Amino acid sequence: MAESNLALIERLQASIHDCLKKHVAAAEPLAILDFPDIRNCGDSAIWLGEMAYLKARYGKRPAYVSRMDDFSAEDLEKTMPTGPIFIHGGGNFGDIWEAHQDFREHVLERFPDRPVIQFPQSIHYQSTERIAQSARAIARHRNFTLLVRDEESRTFAEKHFDCAVDLCPDMAFAIGPVEPAGAEFPVLAMLRSDREKTGNADLSAYPDIPVEDWVSESVHSVRASKALGAASALLSLKPAGLRLAKLDAAARNRFRRGIRQISRGRAIVTDRLHVHICSLLIGRPHAVLDNSYGKVRRFMAAFSGGTDLSHQAESLDNAVAWARLQADMKIAA
Known part of the structure; x- marks a missing residue:
């Protein structure tokens, strides 16, 4: 029997919490980097799901957020000297959207002693050289957790990257059911x-x-x-x-x-x-x-x-x- 969409949303919200509860503490500040300041509404849905999850489960907001182009490592350290750094989820892990991968690897290099958690992503690379570059950045960090949105991405990450890997639904499901507008x-x-x-x-x-x-x-x-x-x-x-x-x-x-x-x-x-x-x-x-x-x-x-x-x-x-x-x-x- 097919699952109802409401039952699906509830089940995936529980799966999201199972993946993230080990990385979020109510009393500990956290940062979320790479806010999607782009026109694609789907990326905004992911961001709002990230915010909805933190509010619903922990009653909290991130202590520091940034886009790629206004990120300041100094401001982050000043605002929250301790705590995990999360990177916004989506479908840009790899070399199709290289600016995001460059930023991600820069964060890993800049904060070798802080936990860095990647919200759920899909992985796709076209270049073996870029796979190796990402693998080196991850291996040097030693405290990176990569959440992925599909089994193929998990298999790829476990093969190429020396980090914790977990399968997690897309964060947009944390928004919950939404009332539609009228059909035209x-x-x-x-x-x-x-x-x-x-x-x-x-x-x-x-x-x-x-x-x-x-x-x-x-x-x-x-x-x-x-x-x-x-x-x-x-x-x-x-x-x-x-x-x-x-x-x-x-x-x-x-x-x-x-x-x-x-x-x-x-x-x-x-x-x-x-x-x-x-x-x-x-x-x-x-x-x-x-x-x-x-x-x-x-x-x-x-x-x-x-x-x-x-x-x-x-x-x-x-x-x-x-x-x-x-x-x-x-x-x-």
Whole structure:
């Protein structure tokens, strides 16, 4: 029998806690680095899940947060001389998105005596030289924990890296169920337009299906973030608290934008992992295609492929046919 999406969310939240409880202590400060200050709503969902987990389980917030470009080792040490350093989760462990891997390895080099925990990631490398570089950085650190989102990533990490490795669901599930906005049309296609796309998805045969992606930025989101920052300043927040408030505001606005966007379809076709995850959070049926290196399929095999809300499609035509059927069934109901 297929698992309900609510039961799935509850089960994966418990799995997240089983993975993280050994790394978080209620009385100990922690840092989270590499805030996703990008337009992709999925990365904001991961961040909000990280924040939701800390609040729900420990009633706490990170003592220090940063983006890649405003990180200061000195500020981190001043703000929290002790405590673990967490790195934001996602799908950038490897050499597709090298700036994030460069930053990760810099943190390991800069803090050899602090525990560093990588929130759940998918791993993909194209270069054997870069694998070796990452392996050297991890081996030198000796206190790095790598959480991964699929079995293939775990096998890879255990083979190449000298560190603790654990399988953990994506942090976005810690957000919990989300109320969707109203649907506007039967099927929405949310397809990647970046370097992880599988190819040029041709929906010309389906002119009635809107084709979009999660990489447009809302002017309202930017203004809301700045307004929150100004209001926080008036409340005389300390610099670390002000930074966290501003980053949280940006993440919340991006996430809300993403939820509004995908809610417009009664059913969804996607090759984005977090459109799949967020569709589960809002309870919308969705047909899933894979990304360029198997990330979506691998995650679903490990954690989320057992509900009636999702369908692992064999082709774009198969995905569209399934999504249309689901949309029709919702209308009939």
